[in-house]
Amino acid sequence: MSSRYNHRDIEPKWRARWAAAGIDRALSPEDAKGKKKTYVLEMFPYPSGRIHVGHSRNYTMGDVIARFRRSNGYNVLHPMGWDAFGLPAENAAMERGIHPKGWTYDNIAAMREQLKLLGLAIDWSREIATCDVAYYKHQQAMFLAFWKKGLVYRKKQKVNWDPVDNTVLANEQVVEGKGWRSGAPVETRELEQWMFKVTAYAEDLLAALEKLDKWPDKVRLMQTNWIGKSQGAKIWWDIASFPPSLAGEVSPTATEGANAAAPPPASLHSATSPASEGGKHEPNHARDPIEVYTTRPDTLFGASFLALAPDHPLTKAIAEHNLDVAKFIEQCAQLGTSEADIEKAPKFGVDLGVRVRHPFDPDWILPVWGANFVLSTYGAGAIFASPAGDQRDLDFANKYKLPFKPVVLPPGADAATYEVSKDAFTDDGIIYNSKFLDGLSTREAIKVAIAELVKLEAGEATTQWRLRDWGVSRQRYWGCPIPAIHCATCGVVPVPEKDLPIALPDDVTFDKDKPGNPLDRHPTWKHTTCPQCNGAATRETDTLDTFVDSSWYFARFTDPTNENAPFDKKLAGYWLPVDQYVGGVEHAVLHLLYARFFTRGMRDCGLLDGPADGEPFKSLFTQGMVVHETYFRGSAPVPDGEWELLDNGFVVHKKGNKRLSWITDYLNGEITQVNFVATWLLPEEVTREGNRIVENETGLPVEVGAIEKMSKSKKNVVDLDAFVTDFGADVARWFVLSDSPPERDVEWTASGVKGAWGYVQRVWTLVEAHGRPAPKPGDAAPSSASEGDALALRQLAHRAIQSVTDDIENFRFNVAVARGYELVNAIAKLKGDGEGAVFARGEALRILAQLISPFMPHLAEECWETLGGEGLVATAPWPVADPALAARNTVTLPIQVNGKKRAEIEAPKGAAEADIRELALQHAAVKPFLEGVTIRKVIVVADRIVNIVAS
């Protein structure tokens, strides 16, 4: 009878045919005349080694969209590439003695073959790898262009420095204050870093978010918060007196006139520059006013004191002469920087001995304190405290008994009795106790106060940003070399464009005993001559952050083999923006913000004509992960007391043992018992026996850990190759899209796989049993296909077209999958070999093959061929529902009495309300509920529902 669907032969067969027909290639704009373009892109992978089924979800979603749009007549660009620079390659080199290049390209080769197994409709002729000099040479040219345009600069910046590995660490690589690799305490160092001036576009990056209406609100909000625009005022406070020691030291050295009231040079900083970027001006602490930033100038009359950050220049200057202040700075430095530490840290400070004059009242003298809660990295690194209107200020004032008065009266409060003691009032209200601001609302008072400050030359309106410029220097080998030269006479000089590319040397050494940047210790590579003076000079040995590589790759795909330019302006103009971008929400801020910055930079450097608004991704979808149970073997319990709980649910031994462990017993917040996790186990290494899980090899019970994102480290991965061999790519594709909405995580389970596998078999069994060509659209249906069960199936099939089309367009893949099941169930249910049944069944199967083709392309092709479809289903036009069949001409109306359903009636669509009303009132099942009550109202909602209100 029916043979099993043999995916092992069928899937490769169709992949070969697609490749031979070249259907996945994007057409040139000239060849695509009359077609609309669409660019579908999934965030390209880092070639870490092998692909597991968890990765497949992202690509499958993009593929469904790409295939769907191709069927709808679009010229589709759906490319794939490799984010191929990065740290893991160097780690592999150090651990296993393999060259990063070899390791990376081997991984790419393996992963390319795996991805191809999935049957993705990808234009492989456009494949790129960012570690290829053919790619990064354009990036170097672009870096020079950005530099010329003023979007690149150098700056001394604090970095996490690992003194053992001799390298900069990202914040994520600092664990408990120690280097993740070396375990050595991390030091803070000031290094000259290459910076991208992202802040130059701060205003535009923020404003344009509003127009990105096809991005998730969540991502837009995260970027909004990240950019962090804050409007307020900077205020300059004249110094009234100094502690005698400092005043004596500093005062005589002043060279400028003592015009303390004039705005200080600091005010020349552009609004977009972070405060710490000050630099050029040598401050005279005894004379320059103290600048603070505030969003609440309306509360100026409630001022109690000024507070400076521990590393504010004035705090540091005073510390040189004041032991208490020095001690305070030290205390602040000792406090941990972890989030938990910050939250726990009590507010503390020290009186710096400095006194300032209130800008609105020269006789009003306020103290200046150093305070641990003031950040040097935000605003001016100094604040004025208005305790009644800010909780931190209030806590601080209460602790040190600093006097203050409330100046904002909450709505409804009585000015005579209103007091602030423990809880600050931070909302809007009416200003009082504030002379010329009295009676104004918070908003009005802000404007009036700023106007007065401007008049007095004591302040001005300003905008602060949380957004920082992007430090792109990495002291690493496996990255794009920065095209700059350091010359003793000429300084930092750009590499002339004709000398590009600056290629990475291959002959570098990786040795655990020789840490640091291999580029830096290469015997010859960095030695060169200065392009300006021809003197001896050295190359920059820092390489670019790999986020730079991924900030423009989407544009390179439009013209991936161009040797003279990163891409042709016309081609990029044709394809960009990316119409649908698909990726993980973990890139909501950094990658997506950098790509937006880069697109603007490329535009302003004249490299890119489109998209004119600088937005690279028109529509963004952030998909959920594939998660899976974790399994591990536990060992003997360990006594408590020496363990520390980490945020990720693990505990770590305090005394140097760095092995992570799993908590098995966590009682009343006390860790009472800990099991070493000696070994994580792969899902294929364990078997479920009843309600316990055992290790195959030993038969010993295994512990089940959290359900987590598939990751190599937890071993909760299902290898793609093995799965495709066992079940086929279509089953993997179908399963990862079923069950859960695409934006939510989906748990990979054996039972879920079973459902998808059963479906594939069922579809094939039905197609094979049908065993004859299916009717084509437009074929006349026999009259027997227009009645009874045959008609019902035809209607369901045409409605399925409508629904699936809609579901794909709206990223409801799980619902589309459910429609697929529904249609198959209905086809299987229609019995009989009559003319009408055969027609209806054939038509439904043909529709089914098309509807599942974006999801399960191999199976769909096999069905299509068996049903006598012309050509490939992949290139067949998307089916169109017959409106006569899809429309419903009768509707089922529930009849409610007082909101409770009592009956149903079948009625023609659009039936007159009066008729429906009569049918409802006369219905046998309804009547009993109407006896003895008065009908107050009958609500008839056309084609929806009837509700009889009675009492």
Add this chain to the structure above:
RNA sequence: GCGAGCGUGGCGAAACCGGUAGACGCAGCGGACUUAAAAUCCGUUUGCCGCAAGGCAGUGCGGGUUCAAGUCCCGCCGCUCGCACCA
């Protein structure tokens, strides 16, 4: 602490604009086929009461608006994510 999102059967979920709650899948239960198992197929499955017809309750909790609330409003509780002393 601030911001956002989510709470629906044993499980994953569906329910478009407020209009039949639980589509579809998994697991369960009953049955067919089979020496048996697997596979496949058919039926059934929110809970409670009832032989049944049927009834009552039901979308985290409490209130509200409405003829009608999973959906809207107010107040709680819980979970997830993002930011985190941002002045």
